[in-house]
Amino acid sequence: MAIGSKEKKSQKSKEVIVDEKSPLLPTKHEGDGGVDEFNGASFSGAVFNLSTTIVGAGIMALPATMKVLGLILGIAVIIFMAFLTEASIEFLLRFSRTSKSVSYGGLMGDTFGKYGRMILQICVLINNIGVLVVYMIIIGDVLSGTTSSGIHHPGVLEGWFGEHWWNGRFFVLLVTTVAIFAPLASLKRIDSLSYTSALSVALAVVFLVITVGITVFKLINGTILMPRLLPDVTSVTSFFNLFTVVPVLVTAYICHYNVHTIDNELEDNTQIKAVVRTSLALCSSVYVLTSLFGFLLFGDATLDDVLANFDTDLGIPYGSLLNDAVRVSYAAHLMLVFPIVLYPLRLNLDGLLFPSARPLASDNLRFALLSTGLVIIIFLGANFIPSIWDAFQFTGATAAVCIGFIFPAAVTLRDRYGIATKRDKILSIFMIVLAVFSNLVAIYSDAYALLKKNPSHNE
Numbered sequence: 001m002a003i004g005s006k007e008k009k010s011q012k013s014k015e016v017i018v019d020e021k022s023p024l025l026p027t028k029h030e031g032d033g034g035v036d037e038f039n040g041a042s043f044s045g046a047v048f049n050l051s052t053t054i055v056g057a058g059i060m061a062l063p064a065t066m067k068v069l070g071l072i073l074g075i076a077v078i079i080f081m082a083f084l085t086e087a088s089i090e091f092l093l094r095f096s097r098t099s100k101s102v103s104y105g106g107l108m109g110d111t112f113g114k115y116g117r118m119i120l121q122i123c124v125l126i127n128n129i130g131v132l133v134v135y136m137i138i139i140g141d142v143l144s145g146t147t148s149s150g151i152h153h154p155g156v157l158e159g160w161f162g163e164h165w166w167n168g169r170f171f172v173l174l175v176t177t178v179a180i181f182a183p184l185a186s187l188k189r190i191d192s193l194s195y196t197s198a199l200s201v202a203l204a205v206v207f208l209v210i211t212v213g214i215t216v217f218k219l220i221n222g223t224i225l226m227p228r229l230l231p232d233v234t235s236v237t238s239f240f241n242l243f244t245v246v247p248v249l250v251t252a253y254i255c256h257y258n259v260h261t262i263d264n265e266l267e268d269n270t271q272i273k274a275v276v277r278t279s280l281a282l283c284s285s286v287y288v289l290t291s292l293f294g295f296l297l298f299g300d301a302t303l304d305d306v307l308a309n310f311d312t313d314l315g316i317p318y319g320s321l322l323n324d325a326v327r328v329s330y331a332a333h334l335m336l337v338f339p340i341v342l343y344p345l346r347l348n349l350d351g352l353l354f355p356s357a358r359p360l361a362s363d364n365l366r367f368a369l370l371s372t373g374l375v376i377i378i379f380l381g382a383n384f385i386p387s388i389w390d391a392f393q394f395t396g397a398t399a400a401v402c403i404g405f406i407f408p409a410a411v412t413l414r415d416r417y418g419i420a421t422k423r424d425k426i427l428s429i430f431m432i433v434l435a436v437f438s439n440l441v442a443i444y445s446d447a448y449a450l451l452k453k454n455p456s457h458n459e
Helices: 043-054 058-069 071-099 104-112 114-144 156-161 169-185 190-220 236-253 256-265 269-301 319-353 364-384 388-414 422-458
Strands: 145-148 151-154
Touching: 043 190, 043 256, 043 269, 043 319, 058 071, 058 236, 058 269, 071 104, 071 236, 071 256, 071 269, 071 388, 071 422, 104 114, 104 256, 104 388, 114 156, 114 169, 114 256, 114 319, 114 364, 114 388, 156 319, 169 319, 169 364, 190 256, 190 269, 190 319, 236 269, 236 388, 236 422, 256 269, 256 319, 256 388, 319 364, 388 422
Parallel strands: none
Antiparallel strands: 145 151
């Protein structure tokens, strides 16, 4: 989805034509010896890549949102957000076709000029760095353990081998970064990640199936308490607290930064709407089931990162083995999602720093320097940010809500080509009002909670 220039070489001359609306990576690539064999991505490959973009770390925080909203309201909001996301992506695609923009940034540039494009690029940087930091935090939690409210939850490696220097968070994340993230980050075309995306979706399903199986077994045995169905609202403060989940839910569906890239690489790009709908249907189903069964399983003891709950005695046969299978499968899933989110991050940083440079794919040094620098920043962030809820609240309340709802709605309201209907504009106003109000309340609630918490610590 990055913004930059694309070189088009004529068969008869070496003249270079610059199109600032084109992505940094061309739709079809030309190698040194001629056109390579990439003729377009398949429908299934596109669905896997977009689904992998959506189902990242957000799924792990969703059971905790049920603790705030209750099951009925929580599931209803998850489904509602899926429909709202589909509408916002449809706005982007429709206006991109009309303006002949082949990237999200190109559309923002066409609608609001170069500053609109730059604001989008900065938002993608904030959002994707935040999301990738969350991925690393979760991987660290799973493999090395985490401490919440003074209680230590041991990681898989600590449980298997005991506590050693080599299974501490810093060293485990360092090895993961060098051995897994670095090789996957070196791939220059998003369709090259379709197989790892398919595997990552399969691993997410493995996590879900095991969680559902454990919950059903405990339901049959009568060892699961009745969950809270509706939110517990007893004061104005508790009412405002409901809105703190909005940034988490917004972040869970953000995939807009990869839609154009996947569209550009599709063999038949008329399929992109079907790709989006299929991906959202798949992901919202996974989200609903994970939220439902995760909250049923752990109730009010559900942690911000539900994976950390899978270190207790579940009271079932082979409970310890299943605990490890759940945590390892999802940590592996996140490792495979990492390059999908890093891809647009790298392109947008390049577009921001080098807007007039040649395509990133043809400059190995620039590609390597940007990739290395971003991975180092994410690695350091994961070692110094304590909780995924903190990271989600920040990115969800700032960049994610802009990328997912405010910018698509603003493009629709600007309506440069006069193609927006009255319904489109009403829906766009609703998106902006909901996004701004919810996130202002979420920020206020978090600030109020911190101010209220500090005096008690001082006493």
